[in-house]
Amino acid sequence: MSAKITIHDVARESGVSIKTVSRVLNREPNVKADTRDRVQAAVAALNYRPNISARSLAGSKAYLIGVFFDNPSPGYVTDVQLGAIARCRQEGFHLIVEPVDSTADVEDQIAPMLATLRMDGVILTPPLSDHPVVLAALEREGVAYVRIAPGGDIDRAPWVSMDDRLAAYEMTKHLIGLGHTDIGFIIGHPDHGASHQRHQGFIDAMRDAGLPIRDDRVEQGWFSFRSGFEAAEKLLGGVDRPTAIFASNDDMALGVMAVANRMRLDLPAQLSVAGFDDTPGAKITWPQLTTVRQPIHAMAGAAADMLMHGVEREEGAPPPSRLLDFELVVRESTGPAT
Amino acid sequence: MSAKITIHDVARESGVSIKTVSRVLNREPNVKADTRDRVQAAVAALNYRPNISARSLAGSKAYLIGVFFDNPSPGYVTDVQLGAIARCRQEGFHLIVEPVDSTADVEDQIAPMLATLRMDGVILTPPLSDHPVVLAALEREGVAYVRIAPGGDIDRAPWVSMDDRLAAYEMTKHLIGLGHTDIGFIIGHPDHGASHQRHQGFIDAMRDAGLPIRDDRVEQGWFSFRSGFEAAEKLLGGVDRPTAIFASNDDMALGVMAVANRMRLDLPAQLSVAGFDDTPGAKITWPQLTTVRQPIHAMAGAAADMLMHGVEREEGAPPPSRLLDFELVVRESTGPAT
DNA sequence: GCTCGCCATGACAGCCTTGTCATGGCTAAG
DNA sequence: CTTAGCCATGACAAGGCTGTCATGGCGAGC
Missing domain, CATH: 3.40.50.2300 (Response regulator)
Structure with a gap:
């Protein structure tokens, strides 16, 4: 294991302060193009990766998105995961999966995790999308969430669905x-x-x-x-x-x-x-x-997107949501009536 | 969102220093039974949950276990996840899932994540259990791993399998x-x-x-x-x-x-x-x-166990590993030869 | 009754990053 | 030429927790 390199190493290498490195890393404004390039070169040279724990402790983001599921269909579950991850990777986020047994005490299962992890957002899959205790816990802890294919109470929070x-x-x-x-x-x-x-x-x-x-x-x-x-x-x-x-x-x-x-x-x-x-x-x-x-893959991706970019909700307006297209797949099990 | 309560609040509430609270939380020795009880009472009363980012930044544990997969069978994948999570929950660990596309550049996919996340361990499912680049990357980054059902090179690292x-x-x-x-x-x-x-x-x-x-x-x-x-x-x-x-x-x-x-x-x-x-x-x-x-569920659970409790490996000895029992399930698709 | 030694506890530094605020350099306006 | 104002940068603190090391209290041994 190579001795872990920190932001200080990058700062020294590129001759700026750590704050400037931070600015470059987070794509903040107010960095000269020249400086930016120097820092990026140093990052590449040292093969530096910011430490996620330090980041989330200092900043407001945790770089973690949760996926809650209690779905008997493994195919559905993995599809959601794959779709969400594809998006998350691009932005340096990671996926925490949490099966929730809705026949047991749901509060006990999610409250501790919500408090310790402080995820940036949670993707809810059916039937959890409509589970009152889950929604309430999320709201109480102030964790953003997007519901996939919710059944009702549509204006309560952002969702992604199909018709x-x-x-x-x-x-x-x-x-x-x-x-x-x-x-x-x-x-x-x-x-x-x-x-x-x-x-x-x-x-x-x-x-x-x-x-x-x-x-x-x-x-x-x-x-x-x-x-x-x-x-x-x-x-x-x-x-x-x-x-x-x-x-x-x-x-x-x-x-x-x-x-x-x-x-x-x-x-x-x-x-x-x-x-x-x-x-x-x-x-x-x-x-x-x-x-x-x-479009499970796409729905999960869209949900992850909304969570990572912060679901801005204007007062009074319905939450930002998306309805994706489905596709009729006609195979051999249906044919003319006789 | 309730104002987040920290270890300091617990310390104040129970009249000890934060270090003692920490000791109780981590089940360290050298705490009087009486003190321990008082702290635990305060934790319960305040509904305190330690912040995972702070913990992993300060200490050596990240409280994160990774599961890498590139498996076409969703049933297998979710079963592994469920089995691993069941164990992790008990110890306050969480699961990061990472699909790895072994047809693309594997190094690119896992190296950044290994460096930023610094997980306590990774569970490898087939066919990743035998992927040389994955194993090498893990070893280079000093991340412990357990292979599920590896095919060969059995003494290289701990594994869990069935016969x-x-x-x-x-x-x-x-x-x-x-x-x-x-x-x-x-x-x-x-x-x-x-x-x-x-x-x-x-x-x-x-x-x-x-x-x-x-x-x-x-x-x-x-x-x-x-x-x-x-x-x-x-x-x-x-x-x-x-x-x-x-x-x-x-x-x-x-x-x-x-x-x-x-x-x-x-x-x-x-x-x-x-x-x-x-x-x-x-x-x-x-x-x-x-x-x-x-016994997929059990294999994943055993793997998680090994990772959380630190896979101690004695020099020269083969890595600690486990062979679990299978079960023949005879249903109706087999019958007497005619 | 005093000292030694151990055990329980606490003060403090450090982990790595981001946010805040101050600073210095530069440009444009007076 | 001076100054207001803005922009790029840096120093420093903060974030919540654990590890190290010092300290104080207590019981045992002399």
């Missing part, structure tokens, strides 16, 4: 366009805000097409494979079957496909199946799953 | 026990040390049972669904098919199942399929996948 309602609407329209009129729907986990919006998109599309929604065609799920499996057993149990099923996420759609497989139904000839999320699992089936690609 | 060879051996024995004599095998990604060991386990079991291994029954894969799919197409392409296929991980096994599904093979009657890892995907198929449960 779940519209996406579900488009997917339903896709099925209707294939000739399906009798479509089953599986609702997502009630704690996730997106669940309601996706359901609403389905309802709107059916209504706009003048199609009825039978009560026995809508089942409650929990975003898990198992819940999709069970819902599908009910939906496909009778002699009178829907010709398509739209599940509110991919895992549940895979559950539907498992049931269909077991029943020896031919996909998509006898049953079309659509999911939502475009998780890696969507490509891992036969036939591959028609689904909605969420 | 991949034995697990593959047992799985093969399971298949042989079901009456299979003609078994296909799909090798894992050549960069992962475990791949070779699993392959060896398969070879050993077949040899010990006196069974031949046909060259055209062994295919190279890359741990991805697609590679499993393609390998299966070759293995199952001819009229003369193996009665069982053992894939070196679950994703590839799922690829095999997709091919079998498409060929309308009845599982496990016409083909037994076995995987390795017990990822969430293993339960997401029909029939559910027989596989090997890796």
Whole structure:
């Protein structure tokens, strides 16, 4: 380990005071171009890296962004991490990941960490985006946060989301366009805000097409494979079957496909199946799953951006937020109604 | 935000010097039980949390553990994180996650972060556990690290692993026990040390049972669904098919199942399929996948433990390391040979 | 009863950086 | 030519904690 070099070494090397080095490092104004170059040369020559602890102790930034999650889908979680990190790296920030078990005492889990770490901001993923205790703790500790895909209370804080309602609407329209009129729907986990919006998109599309929604065609799920499996057993149990099923996420759609497989139904000839999320699992089936690609990576990146650059909020105005585009991914699991 | 309370407040409240508070906080000796209690009471009363930046600036610990990964399997990655965090929380440590793109300049990615963050240790997941540039950078910067499931150069640094060879051996024995004599095998990604060991386990079991291994029954894969799919197409392409296929991980096994599904093979009657890892995907198929449960959670926890408590290495002795137990998970995708 | 020695505690410096404020040099205006 | 005013720079303190070392109190031994 090379003896660690500090800002003093750089200052001496370039013949200025440490404050000037600091100014160059932080891109502050009031440094002559010539001086700036000299300092940067010294930094490069000495291979100097500022010490993050000293920085955050002295200054106001911690160079740390937190990601809180309590999400059963590993694909979603890593995607968020990757998206956030990509942005953070550019600005010299780092990512602290903190799983939060929302069935245990949430306050106990996050309060200590918030106080010791004093992160610059926290990215909240569903269902934590709508967890009242989490939001309250963050606000109490004065830590900025951005919610990803929140379900309600939209004006409370900045968020990044996509139009779940519209996406579900488009997917339903896709099925209707294939000739399906009798479509089953599986609702997502009630704690996730997106669940309601996706359901609403389905309802709107059916209504706009003048199609009825039978009560026995809508089942409650929990975003898990198992819940999709069970819902599908009910939906496909009778002699009178829907010709398509739209599940509110991919895992549940895979559950539907498992049931269909077991029943020896031919996909998509006898049953079309659509999911939502475009998780890696969507490509891992036969036939591959028609689904909605969420811009998870981009959403996390945008959230990190807002946090690093300080979410300025004007009094009275709604918090700065972003709605990103989704993409309908049509694969082989949906086909013409027969 | 409550005005942040410091060690001085606690000291005043309990009538001792800040140094004594520090001693209590760090469980140092030389504090009277009575004094210790008073300090702890004050800490609780004031809801005091030490500032991590100040701590790491003054002391030698950073209270940060890094996790480096470049792993295509999100399930594996989150499992490692969860396992590591569970331990870290108990000791007040936090987890920094750093994806490393091993196809880009690895040095550029990790050297700056190592220097600024000065983490107490880093957990390396495959294939990074065997990446020479990563290991060298860590050693140069004097950052302790623990390798998870390294493939070779075992005495270079501490590691945590499981007996991949034995697990593959047992799985093969399971298949042989079901009456299979003609078994296909799909090798894992050549960069992962475990791949070779699993392959060896398969070879050993077949040899010990006196069974031949046909060259055209062994295919190279890359741990991805697609590679499993393609390998299966070759293995199952001819009229003369193996009665069982053992894939070196679950994703590839799922690829095999997709091919079998498409060929309308009845599982496990016409083909037994076995995987390795017990990822969430293993339960997401029909029939559910027989596989090997890796103690990923426990391995990560053990690695975190070693890092937090300082990996003491005696000169000449091999580094302290741990081999954890695996578990054969027999589900419905394997059955008697017909 | 006194001294030695150990144990519990405290004063102080130091970790590395940023923020504040003062200083000196320069330009433009009087 | 002088001075106000601005800009670039530097000296110094502060930030919260731990490590070192000195100090004071106490019990044991003589």
